[in-house]
Amino acid sequence: MTKLEQAIQEKNIASVRNILKSYLSSDPSDSDSVIEQSLKQIKTARLDVWEPHDLGTLETDKSEWDEDYFINLHVDLRMNFSEERYKHMLKVGRRLYSSSLKESSSTPSIRPVMTPSSSSVDGVKKNNALLWGAVAVGAVIIVSVIIKVVNSNN
Incomplete structure (x- = not known):
């Protein structure tokens, strides 16, 4: 049983949130679809881990998406763990970091660990x-x- 599965089974919302945040930190592009699979597990378990969105603006102009913006989203996520913000972060992470992971996979390197x-x-x-x-x-x-x-x- 994974830590996520255990947290879901125990209905430990704080642990589930921490695990989801760590997934975004370790693989912001979700190159192995661990985040997508985790979100499906949470939805299937009908565990309500999300807070209502605080109506904070989520930048839609992709030309404004950079590492600083991604870091700011991380900070905002700590204050308001909304599904909208999390999924937006996933989109931003995929745009910013998917090409760097593809480039690095052609050269020997250490890949980030996908599970915390x-x-x-x-x-x-x-x-x-x-x-x-x-x-x-x-x-x-x-x-x-x-x-x-x-x-x-x-």
């Missing part, structure tokens, strides 16, 4: 924890500076 390992999911969690820890430390420093400035003005 537990260590990659754990790595994301650790990175998020480090980020929030850094934000908390920064907030403490800022509050300390503000208190010092206020006290020195008194």
